[in-house]
Amino acid sequence: MDIKRSLVLLFSSYGCFLFGQEKALDTIYIFDSQMNKVKLFHHVTNITNEDAEKNSTNLSELLRFQSSVYIKENGRGAVSSPSFRGTTAQQTAFVWNGININSSFLGQGDVNNIALFGYDQIGIKPGGGSVIYGSGAIGGSIHLNNSLDFNKGFHAALFSEFASFNTYNNVVKGSYSNDKFSFKVSGSHSISQNDYEVEEAGGKRYTNDNGKYYNTNFNIAAAYKIAPHHQISWISETFNGKQHYPVRFGDLETKTKYHTQNFRNLMAWDWNTTRFSNSFKAAYTEENFQYFGDITGPETSGGAGKNYILKNDFNYFLNSKWNINIIGEFQVNKGKGEGSSKIGDISRNAGSIAGLLRYFPTKDLRFGAGIKKDFVEDFSSPVLFSFSGKWNANKWYDVGLSISRNFRAPSFNDLYWTPGGNLDLKPETSYQFEWRNQFKLGDFKLSVAPYYMNIRDMIRWLPTASGYYGATNTNRVESYGVESQLEFEKKFGKHMLKSNLGYSYTKSKDLDVQKQLMYVPFHKFTGGIDYQYDFVKVYVQGMFNGLTYTDSNEKRSDALDPYFVMNAGAGATFLTNYTLGFKVNNILNETYYTMLSYPLPGRNYSISLTINF
DSSP states (O other), X not given: OOHHHHHXXXXXXXXXXXXXXXXXXXXXXXXXXXXXXXXXXXXXXXXXXXXXXXXXXXXXXXXXXXXXXXXEESSTTSSEEEESTTOOGGGEEEEETTEEOOOTTTSSOOGGGSOSSSOSEEEEEXXXXXXXXXXXTTSEEEEEEOEEESSOEEEEEEEEEEETTTEEEEEEEEEEEOSSXXXXXXXXXXXXXXXXXXXXXXXXXXXXXXXOEEEEEEEEEEEEXXXXXXXXXXEEEXXXXXXXXXXXXXXXXXXXXXXXXXXXXXXXXEEEOSSEEEEEEEEEEEEEEEEESSTTSOOOEEEEEEEEEXXXXXXXXXXXXXXXXXXXXXXXXXXXXXXTXXXXXXXXXXXXXEEEEEEEEETTEEEEEEEEEEEETTBOOOEEEEEXXXXXXXXXXXXXXXXXXXXXXXXHHHHXXXXXXXXXXXXXXXXXXEEEEEEEETTEEEEEEEEEEEEEEEEEEEEOTTSSEEEEEEEEEEEEEEEEEEEEEEEETTEEEEEEEEEEEEEEEETTTTEEOTTOOSEEEEEEEEEEETTEEEEEEEEEEOOBOSSTXXXXXXXXXXXXXXXXXXXXXXXXXXXXXEEEESTTOOOOBSXXXXXXXXXXXXXXXXXXX
């Protein structure tokens, strides 16, 4: 990739032309204006809507089979949390169109309360990113991105699926654009009785009793070019979800449920010229939840969080080799607990200023460095930094280096929950090193990335002498390992063959006790083969998960045994715009767990229809 191509990618999200380019680029507007810059230095796995349809149950299933992320799920569709590189869910940042949307209460995102369909692309970035994406981006970040096309006219699509356990997934979307205006709308609805049965060890039958879930998501976005160099845009998302939490002991256990409503709204003004660009964003996000200790009774606890965000991203090219990027952000975070959510009515101001410098000395070499200072009310935050370099050494080998300091601010629950909150908590900080190697040989591509991470002052909830759990800082956690990916793609005539195989090894331990952290598997393999001939497509995908401890003492009797799960599917396109699909999940009918005591479904089926207009 030459330097001009690099610069095009750097600013392609703005749809503007660059210093040294001969004509304007009429491309795609991406709400996360930093994403293409990140891709110049870091590996990001992009999952398209077509890829998402292979694992259409929920976002948990998608991440489990198509990434190295470990997903801990309390039964299908229930509470679900991610783990990057041996870290916790609180150390994974969910980023919606460039805005960090981790819960102010828990400091994390519930994967099953984030819609799978509703985004144009899902990006998975391992490694720290706090300089750009803020608190929680320690182990990695998951990016939910929307985009708007210009000069594309009218398009619409419908995806409808019926699956085992009375599961229905429906998605509809439409868009229209001309040379100045772009509009897009989408909606999705998922519902499932989720009453699967699984045979456990010893011949016992497990029924996912009280496992019903349903959710609805709605997105609307628009952009307008008000002048040759100015564009305004707006995007809004509404999510409404309900989950019944599974029980293991039938009528002997009280059935519970959880409701959540999330609202996100973002407005942006982008100003682009040949040598500089500026993106000003104003965002409002809201999270509401209600917990019912008895599904037939009244709400027993709940909460409401509101976040007001202003963010400005300024870029300037000194010349064709040097780029300056300054990012400023200010937030007001508000939270209120209800019922037994003992958190009170609180408000916190937070701000940050970051500066990044990118240098392109030759067409094959690039460097980037950044520094950031956060200002969070009521506690001191560290100075963060990042450094990245990438060298295209020759046609068959690229090498990249990344060093960074990242952090996580204590959440509202960490600080204010009564009892157990701790106002004296320090923010978590981490130092990370990654060395990425990429080899190319013909139609094969291999990447190998060893990494090391040292986390200080990790926030954990541990038993106290008074009998309740309290938030405290753990001195040091060390995580190291390797991530690798082998890819192959070949087209010949009407045939297309594509395959990938990923492997990750993770060692993550509390240095005080020298034990592996809970729910961190040592080994994980993922892989898939896609084949297409003319109008027919077939695919097979598999996932192997190694031994996983469920406590902090490496107790083997309570550990999750290794398992291998394989899925397969096929689709045929007819009359140009209609695609009929069929898939089988867990072909081998494996009994497997990602969370102790809550197995995931055995063999199950689905049939789908996609219509493009």
